[in-house]
Amino acid sequence: MELNQNIHVAVDAIVFGYTAGKLHVLLIKQKYGLLKNKWALVGGFVKDDESLVDAVHRELYEEAGIRVNYLEQLYTFGDALDRDPRGRVISVAYFALVNSTTLELKADTDAEDAAWFPIDAVPDELAFDHAHILRTAHQRLQSKLTYQPVGFDLLPERFLFSELEHLYTTILGKEIDRRNFRKKMLSFGIVEETNEFGDKKSGRPAKLFTFNKLKYNELVENGFLFEINFA
Amino acid sequence: MELNQNIHVAVDAIVFGYTAGKLHVLLIKQKYGLLKNKWALVGGFVKDDESLVDAVHRELYEEAGIRVNYLEQLYTFGDALDRDPRGRVISVAYFALVNSTTLELKADTDAEDAAWFPIDAVPDELAFDHAHILRTAHQRLQSKLTYQPVGFDLLPERFLFSELEHLYTTILGKEIDRRNFRKKMLSFGIVEETNEFGDKKSGRPAKLFTFNKLKYNELVENGFLFEINFA
DNA sequence: ACAAAAGTGTTAATCTTACACCCATGT
DNA sequence: ACATGGGTGTAAGATTAACACTTTTGT
Numbered sequence: 001m002e003l004n005q006n007i008h009v010a011v012d013a014i015v016f017g018y019t020a021g022k023l024h025v026l027l028i029k030q031k032y033g034l035l036k037n038k039w040a041l042v043g044g045f046v047k048d049d050e051s052l053v054d055a056v057h058r059e060l061y062e063e064a065g066i067r068v069n070y071l072e073q074l075y076t077f078g079d080a081l082d083r084d085p086r087g088r089v090i091s092v093a094y095f096a097l098v099n100s101t102t103l104e105l106k107a108d109t110d111a112e113d114a115a116w117f118p119i120d121a122v123p124d125e126l127a128f129d130h131a132h133i134l135r136t137a138h139q140r141l142q143s144k145l146t147y148q149p150v151g152f153d154l155l156p157e158r159f160l161f162s163e164l165e166h167l168y169t170t171i172l173g174k175e176i177d178r179r180n181f182r183k184k185m186l187s188f189g190i191v192e193e194t195n196e197f198g199d200k201k202s203g204r205p206a207k208l209f210t211f212n213k214l215k216y217n218e219l220v221e222n223g224f225l226f227e228i229n230f231a
Numbered sequence: 232m233e234l235n236q237n238i239h240v241a242v243d244a245i246v247f248g249y250t251a252g253k254l255h256v257l258l259i260k261q262k263y264g265l266l267k268n269k270w271a272l273v274g275g276f277v278k279d280d281e282s283l284v285d286a287v288h289r290e291l292y293e294e295a296g297i298r299v300n301y302l303e304q305l306y307t308f309g310d311a312l313d314r315d316p317r318g319r320v321i322s323v324a325y326f327a328l329v330n331s332t333t334l335e336l337k338a339d340t341d342a343e344d345a346a347w348f349p350i351d352a353v354p355d356e357l358a359f360d361h362a363h364i365l366r367t368a369h370q371r372l373q374s375k376l377t378y379q380p381v382g383f384d385l386l387p388e389r390f391l392f393s394e395l396e397h398l399y400t401t402i403l404g405k406e407i408d409r410r411n412f413r414k415k416m417l418s419f420g421i422v423e424e425t426n427e428f429g430d431k432k433s434g435r436p437a438k439l440f441t442f443n444k445l446k447y448n449e450l451v452e453n454g455f456l457f458e459i460n461f462a
Numbered sequence: 463a464c465a466a467a468a469g470t471g472t473t474a475a476t477c478t479t480a481c482a483c484c485c486a487t488g489t
Numbered sequence: 490a491c492a493t494g495g496g497t498g499t500a501a502g503a504t505t506a507a508c509a510c511t512t513t514t515g516t
Binding site: 001003005006007008009045046047048049050051052053054073075076078079080081086087088090092 | 317
């Protein structure tokens with residue numbers, strides 16, 4: 001095309017994981033460039049013959065060696081002309097969730113290091129406008145939690161009800177009535193009791209539950225809306 | 232930057248207006264190129280030194296001579312590599328609303344013609360993947376209507392309650408209980424009665440109402456959530 | 463026996479739904 | 490007087506919110 005445009009297109013992924021009862025985010029320490037040694041979101045330039053999602057998956061794999069559980073486009077950051085010191089770059093940001101069982105990471109070419117940070121302990125200064133992007137993603141997660149069953153994508157396939165409860169209270173930063181929460185969540189019919197028990201240090205043994213995604217999709221077809229709120 | 236990337240960045244705007252009791256969308260007849268004479272959304276390439284929103288406003292002004300009332304980023308379309316026959320182009324799509332009082336249009340350089348189409352009578356074949364983008368935007372409008380007071384951006388500053396009612400039923404394609412709708416809408420305290428009357432052909436004269444945006448913003452600060460649903 | 467977390471019901475208050483008649487104007 | 494759309498209240502049903510004690514296990 002003869003058009004003389006000099007704008008570059010990147011993708012960035014905000015990957016959330018829930019481990020040790022805390023929300024974590026995946027960051028990469030920059031290996032080269034002006035921002036060397038700063039922490040940044042996983043991301044990079046899109047190839048000419050590659051779709052945006054493919055680019056995200058590629059970067060996630062190359063830079064951190066992970067496959068995500070949930071991925072959706074978040075927002076395209078392209079209003080600040082100087083958001084990248086190397087030139088005009090717009091970033092299509094994606095929001096991703098991984099379930100905490102395998103948080104294995106392998107550092108690779110583009111990254112000196114990849115690590116999970118608790119959301120309340122990310123480095124003060126992130127590269128580019130990534131602090132801003134992260135804030136946006138965190139808000140999206142919070143609101144999404146109430147009207148889409150994304151919490152399950154952060155938990156292992158089998159989980160304790162108390163873990164689910166705790167995930168909600170931690171991420172939303174709100175207290176919750178255990179009885180009402182359980183009643184409401186079970187009333188949807190998308191969370192099922194297994195007959196296994198989780199292993200815990202103390203207290204009464206607790207059953208493991210699973211999320212029935214097929215059932216959920218089926219209900220959605222018929223106009224079901226997931227919604228979980230509490231004062 | 233030495234990076235050799237050959238991806239172009241465009242913006243497109245889906246502009247909705249509500250006139251004559253119907254939802255309309257703004258389209259432009261292509262003047263040049265392979266898609267000459269096809270109808271398309273307002274849009275074009277982003278300049279190197281221009282933010283994305285600025286690009287949208289510029290295109291809206293250049294191609295249709297309008298200023299919009301509400302604008303938000305919708306989605307970035309960049310997965311189909313062949314969505315634009317001219318090369319690899321990703322489009323950051325914006326969702327816009329204009330209030331129906333002034334739907335003046337002036338055609339200009341990039342467009343042979345600009346016109347409003349009723350949403351249920353858009354041309355069968357739109358340029359690029361614009362039919363798809365339009366569908367996405369239409370869904371966004373429908374869902375947004377229920378949890379954000381965007382309906383007011385489609386109406387004149389002073390409007391009849393029946394117009395508001397009608398806007399909801401038309402756009403959502405649902406029936407509605409007039410009494411319950413009015414009660415709920417008024418209960419928020421963001422719609423105010425003026426002491427003027429609208430002019431109508433027949434029936435009892437009806438008061439004009441206004442949307443108090445300041446009040447709404449104030450309420451939102453304090454955690455208010457607009458929500459309007461009906462079976 | 464005690465510490466720790468799991469599991470479980472009821473009631474009051476609020477919100478939602480369904481429903482129909484009178485009112486003010488123009489013709 | 491009649492046609493047209495505007496304006497209004499109430500009661501039943503559904504949902505949400507508030508609240509505390511018993512159970513099962515490990516130590």
